[in-house]
Amino acid sequence: xxxxxxxxxxxxxxxKLSSCSLLKLTMRELIALAMxxxxxxxxxxxxxxxHALNILRALYRDTRLGENIIPFVSxxxxxxxxxxxxxxxxxxxxxxxLFSTLITRIFGVKKGKxxxxxxxxxxxxxxxxxxxxxxxxxLTQLEAAAGTVER
Numbered sequence: 001x002x003x004x005x006x007x008x009x010x011x012x013x014x015x016k017l018s019s020c021s022l023l024k025l026t027m028r029e030l031i032a033l034a035m036x037x038x039x040x041x042x043x044x045x046x047x048x049x050x051h052a053l054n055i056l057r058a059l060y061r062d063t064r065l066g067e068n069i070i071p072f073v074s075x076x077x078x079x080x081x082x083x084x085x086x087x088x089x090x091x092x093x094x095x096x097x098l099f100s101t102l103i104t105r106i107f108g109v110k111k112g113k114x115x116x117x118x119x120x121x122x123x124x125x126x127x128x129x130x131x132x133x134x135x136x137x138x139l140t141q142l143e144a145a146a147g148t149v150e151r
Contacts, residue, residue, distance in 0.1 A: 004058045012064035020068045027072040030056050034079035034098075036086060046088045053083060053094035057101045069105075074133040077102050081141055106131075 011023050033052035056076055060069060080102060083095025107122060128135045 004055055007055065008058060008062050008064075011059065012062060023065065023068055027056075027059070027069070027075075030059075031072065031075045031079055034076075034083070036082050036091070046086070046091050049083075050088075050090045050094045053079065053091070053098050057094070057098045060098070060101045060105050070130075073102060073105060074131045074137075077131070077134060078137050081137075 007026070011026060014020055014022050030052045033048050034056055036049070056079070059065060060073070060076060062069075076098065080095045080099040083091050083098070086092050086095070106127070
């Protein structure tokens, strides 16, 4: 099993004034690996996908990457949601863990004891302004889910 710590150390030590090209390259590659493939349905063929999902989860949780990771949240969310439909349990599990991490990254940790506190909210307008690619993606996913319920 590979450790994520050397990769995290390398990415978080990239100079802040740089264009974060190593982070961008790494995130693009990991997101491509994390996306479901139409021809992989066996446990052994999904190992790279599971590892990519888990590495992405660790990177999204790493506070040292700060705002530099935010441009990749939409793609990470898409990989997580698409992974929910995998026939392989490990992919579904890793996707759920990634989704949970992204929700925390997007909305932050609970800021008050009151579940209905305004501190724990974000409007739909604000959410989709921050992550515009998620609007058509989530709409498509909801329409597909609604279509399966109507049958």
